[in-house]
Amino acid sequence: MRITVHNTLAVPMRLWGLQDRSGSGLDSTVVAPGATQTFQFRADIPGTFFYWGRTGVRPALPVPGAMTDALLTGAFIVDPVGVAVRKDERILMISLFADTISGFALKSERADQELHRELIPRERWFLGAINGRSWPHTERLTYNLGDTVRWRVINASPAPHPMHLHGFYFDVHSRGDANRDTIYTASRQRKAVTEWMPAATSMTMTWVPTRPGNWVFHCHIVTHISDASRLPPVSSVSSTNSHMNHAENAMAGLVVGLRVLPKGKFALAPQNATRRRLRVFITQKEHVYGDQPGYSYILQEGSTPPAFDSVRIPSSTITVRQNEPTEITVINRSKATATIHWHGIELESYYDGVGDWSGWNSFVAPPIAPNDSFVVRMTPQRAGTFIYHTHTNENTQLSSGLYGAMIVLPPQGVADTSERVFLLGIGGPDDNAHAVVNGTMTPAPIDLSAGVPHRFRFINISPLESHTVQLVSGAAVQTWRALAKDGAELPPQQATSFASTLILHPGETYDFEVMRAKPESLKLKVSSPETIQLRRAGLAKGLTRETLPRSIIEIPVIVH
CATH class of the missing domain: 2.60.40.420 (Cupredoxins -  blue copper proteins)
Known part of the structure; x- marks a missing residue:
């Protein structure tokens, strides 16, 4: 490769990535204002790479920059020898x-x-x-x-x-x-x-x-x-999108x-008269988080709908079965427009939950206005751990309660009393809101049976926070066996046992098997970023993002 770079900027630019990949790291070259630099190297290793330039110092070098440096990036793709370039890529x-x-x-x-x-x-x-x-x-x-x-x-x-x-x-x-x-x-x-x-x-x-x-x-x-x-x-001038x-x-x-x-005319699948039917209510209660309301999705149980101002934290866990046609009527009793996105569920576009987008052309699903309802139809294609959550005003609604766990059982499966669900989120829309597990900073102890495999289902539906989860005995990290990611069972080569340290990022679910041989006491330790208020205070004191304080939730695990 022979690549010539001419710097037309009025400032020096430091450039990374225009080199071979046989070394242990990337070198950088400074191109002075008005100068030309030639790079010669062999494209020796196939892969997806990129190159970038920096003129500023924020963020710290050498990662790609922000501000106008965000534009100084480019892809560098090396295809294997003898492989035709795919035009559809x-x-x-x-x-x-x-x-x-x-x-x-x-x-x-x-x-x-x-x-x-x-x-x-x-x-x-x-x-x-x-x-x-x-x-x-x-x-x-x-x-x-x-x-x-x-x-x-x-x-x-x-x-x-x-x-x-x-x-x-x-x-x-x-x-x-x-x-x-x-x-x-x-x-x-x-x-x-x-x-x-x-x-x-x-x-x-x-x-x-x-x-x-x-x-x-x-x-x-x-x-x-x-x-x-x-x-x-x-x-x-008015925006064309206004x-x-x-x-x-x-x-x-x-x-x-x-x-x-679509092939031909877009149409929804025919209705199935034998569908299982559920009703979910979007509810609101004032002053749950200081002067801010709380919201929740509540699954109707029995013949009586939930009260208008009832709030369940966390929202109801919805359990359905693989391959079973299911109809969920969502009734919005809150004062806010809302939606439900069925995260990870393979369903028709019209029911996916992005208001005024899900569907096709003019046949798109609207957001659910207050005092309105929307009927969702799905036939879940795989058993696993999933999420349902709002796709409207997420910064407020997500941390105020509009999220829940969705468990898809195998076709003939029944609710497994040995499994445990851990739903990680943020407990409110304010800057002083802490991380919560199943809606609380003080979750109840977990009871397990010795010699019995238990399925731990982890879900992170925090607006922006990642959490680190560990199963520990004293200071020693224990092991568990990986089962699934995002609801999809892992292939056998990946369903292995390893140290139980999981970094759980927003929008992810993981399943693990935990089996203990004898009675004992353990802890499930959840480490999370501290409140936004404390993070901002830490930055003001000169801390870096990496050294900002974290909060710890420790859940007793009792093996009987």
Whole structure:
């Protein structure tokens, strides 16, 4: 390769990534203002790589930058020798753009409140982009039923992103960074609906659209898709999107719209008269979190609906069966418009839960207005651990209670009294809200039976927080056996036992088997970021993000 770079900027640029990958790390070269630099090297290792330049010092070198440095990134793809370049393959590059309010315009109060959850100071804007564009201006990707979709996803940003695909599982074929790409053998490949991508990393993935309609691929950190981060109009001319729907107006940032073409006319599957029927109520109660209301999804049990102002924390666990046609009527008794996204469930687009987007063309599902209802139909295709949650005003509604666990049992399965569900979230919309497990900072002890395998189901539906979970005896970390990720059973080669340390990111679920040979006392330890208020105070004292305080929840585990 012979690549010539000319720096037309008025400042020096330090450049990484234009070199071979045979060494242990990447070198950098400074290109002076107005200077030209030639790079010569051999493309020696196949993989998904990238290169980037930096002119500033925020964030700390050498990761890709923000501000205008966010634009100084590019993909560098090396195909194996003798393999034809696939014309249908797409590259999705994630970047984060930031600047001062003097560079754009004053923030709204809502934008400031939401962005400071990410510890962004008031004087700065922060916005994510995919291939240089922010939703709703990102490219719409169109596919046919049965296509094999191939993406190389590159996180060329200084922040992590849990990337989530609606409606389908994808296969992860490789993970890497700017210098190394680990291409998985068949036994190491796995399925996911949410994949954690640390800063400056890459992923290759494939998926097959088997149901038509509109879908989305997006970051599951809610501040990265919040419409509050949308930049103000550059002029007084009305935005072309000002008249558009909830989905296009109520999201921004790291979202890609997907369109899967139907064969013939788009239509929903015929109704099944023998469907199992459930009713779920969206409820609201005032002053649950200080002066803020609490919300919940409550599954009706018996013939009497829940009271209008009842709130269940956490929301009801919904249990359904694999391959059983199920109909869920969602009734909104709250004062807020809301939706339900069935995270990880393979269902028709119309029921996916993105208001004014799920469906096709003009036949799209609306958000659920107060005192209105919506009927969801699904036939779950696999047994596993899933999530249901709001896809509306997520920064407020998610931390205020609109989320729950969804368990899909095998076709002839019954509720397993030996399993345990751990639903990790944030206990309120305020800056002083702590991490909670099953809705509380003080969960009840866990009782296990010696010699009996117990399935631990872990779910993280926090707005932006990751949590570390460990099963310990004293200071010693114990072992457990991996069973599933995002509701999909792991292949046998990956269903192994190892030390029980799990870093659980937003939008992920994991299942593990825990079996103890004899009676004993253990602890399940959950380490989480401290409140936003304490994190901001730590930064003000000069702490780094890595050294900010954390909170610990310890749950007694009693083996009888």
